[in-house]
Structure formats: structure tokens, C-alpha cells
Amino acid sequence: QSVLTQPPSASGTPGQTVTISCSGSSSNIGNNTVNWYQKVPGTAPKLLIYSNNQRPSGVPDRFSGSKSGTSASLAISGLQSENEADYYCAVWDDRLNGLVFGGGTKLTVL
Amino acid sequence: EVQLLESGGGLVQPGGSLRLSCAASGFTFSVYAMSWVRQAPGKGLEWVSGISDRGDSTFYTDSVKGRFTISKDISRNTLYLHMSNLRAEDTALYYCAKARLYTMPGGGFDSWGQGILITVSS
Numbered sequence A: 001q002s003v004l005t006q007p008p009s010a011s012g013t014p015g016q017t018v019t020i021s022c023s024g025s026s027s028n029i030g031n032n033t034v035n036w037y038q039k040v041p042g043t044a045p046k047l048l049i050y051s052n053n054q055r056p057s058g059v060p061d062r063f064s065g066s067k068s069g070t071s072a073s074l075a076i077s078g079l080q081s082e083n084e085a086d087y088y089c090a091v092w093d094d095r096l097n098g099l100v101f102g103g104g105t106k107l108t109v110l
Numbered sequence B: 001e002v003q004l005l006e007s008g009g010g011l012v013q014p015g016g017s018l019r020l021s022c023a024a025s026g027f028t029f030s031v032y033a034m035s036w037v038r039q040a041p042g043k044g045l046e047w048v049s050g051i052s053d054r055g056d057s058t059f060y061t062d063s064v065k066g067r068f069t070i071s072k073d074i075s076r077n078t079l080y081l082h083m084s085n086l087r088a089e090d091t092a093l094y095y096c097a098k099a100r101l102y103t104m105p106g107g108g109f110d111s112w113g114q115g116i117l118i119t120v121s122s
Helices: none
Strands: A009-012 A017-021 A034-039 A046-049 A063-068 A071-076 A087-091 A097-099 A105-109 B003-008 B009-011 B018-025 B034-038 B045-051 B058-060 B068-073 B078-083 B092-099 B109-112 B118-119
Touching: A017 A046, A017 A087, A017 A105, A034 A063, A034 A071, A046 A063, A046 B109, A071 A087, A071 A105, A071 B034, B003 B092, B009 B018, B018 B034, B018 B092, B018 B118, B034 B068, B034 B078, B034 B109, B045 B068, B045 B078, B045 B092, B058 B068
Parallel strands: A009 A105, B009 B118
Antiparallel strands: A017 A071, A034 A046, A034 A087, A063 A071, A087 A097, A087 A105, B003 B018, B018 B078, B034 B045, B034 B092, B045 B058, B068 B078, B092 B109, B092 B118
16 A cells, blocks of 8 residues: 555547546655656656656656645646556655655556 | 666575675766665565665665665675565565666656566575
8 A cells, every 4th residue: 555646547548638646645745746657567667757747858748747735647648559558656755764656557548 | 878787686585685786887876876666566666775876875665674775886886785584575576776866865766777586485
């Protein structure tokens, strides 16, 4: 049971916009910045968003992040079949003095 | 190009010990924090441990405190994870990850190794 709550699954059709939520508390999201990762089975995780809403070079602007209070969201616009993957939020937790990942959201492109 | 290459994995009996290594290249190893992240079969990502740029600050998830030790050998550009008193629930693919920043939490992990499998079983 993670301290960060993500929906276990999400889906959309090509071209749609999908949003994945990540809910936490004052000791993590409420006080620290959120990062998002994409995990395709059989490959290493990839950093998609850092510092709530910043994209590393090479990440398309179809991926965007936001944070409000103790929740964060990842939005993927112009959905493509290659976006099928597991998505994880991650943030430092001041109470645990460690990093925590959300449980992950499996995105299916219908 | 940043490269992270893990080694030292394998099958170990419950209660046993193992040392993972992560050979780093393509960046100034002494300037960035590093971490180990694992993924158990069929499960999500779990952060295990982190270390600051110079190695003077270390952090652990509760389930491994007192059993795992993270360290950096800057002269060898290598990150280590010493694991002892291993349990079945430690079975996972372990990733070495480079932080974007010099200190934990690190601002996100922008480079990852391919992972090394640890299986704890009798």
C-alpha cells in the first residue's frame, strides 16, 4: 500500500487526452516536487516530468505535469499506441525521510 | 553518453548476503546523487536507497534499514549496495539510477541501468 495513490488503470483512444492522478499528503506532495516516470515492460524506467511540470530534453510536449496542494497529475495529449506503458509518480516524503513511488497506472491505448 | 552497468546479482538463500555494483561512466560521478530502485515480479517500482554526491548522506526505505548499505567509490566511479539478511520479499530486479541533482531527493532520476535480478530462495 503506497503512500501515493494512483488509479491502477487508465485508457484512451488514439488522439485523445488522458490524465493520470497521484494523490498524497502534506508530508510528500504538499511539500515537495513530483516526478513522473514511464515504464515499458522489459525496459528501464524513463523520466518524463521532473519538478512537477518540467520535461527533460527529448520528451515530447504532449506530456505535461501539474500539481495542486497534495495532488499531482500527468496528462498525455494526442495519445499514441506507443504510449502504452505503466506510469509512476514519485516524490520525497519528509515524514519517512525517503522517496516514495505511487503504485503505478497501466495505460492502455484502445 | 551516460552509462550505468549493474552487476553482482543472482540466486541467494534466505538470510544470505550479496553485493550489487553499478559501474558509472559518461558523467562526473562525484557530482550527482545516486539511488537503487527495485521492481518485484508483477509489482510496481520501489525506491530502496539513495546516497548524496560525495557519499556523506545515505537514505533507506524502512524495509531495508539495518540490512542494506549503500556506498559510492568515487575513485572507481562505482555505486554499491551491500545486502544482508536477505528475505524472499527482496526478490526483484534492481536498478541503479542517477539523480539529476547532487543531493537527495535528487530532482528525479534521469539515467537508469538495465537492471540486475536478485532472487532470494532456498
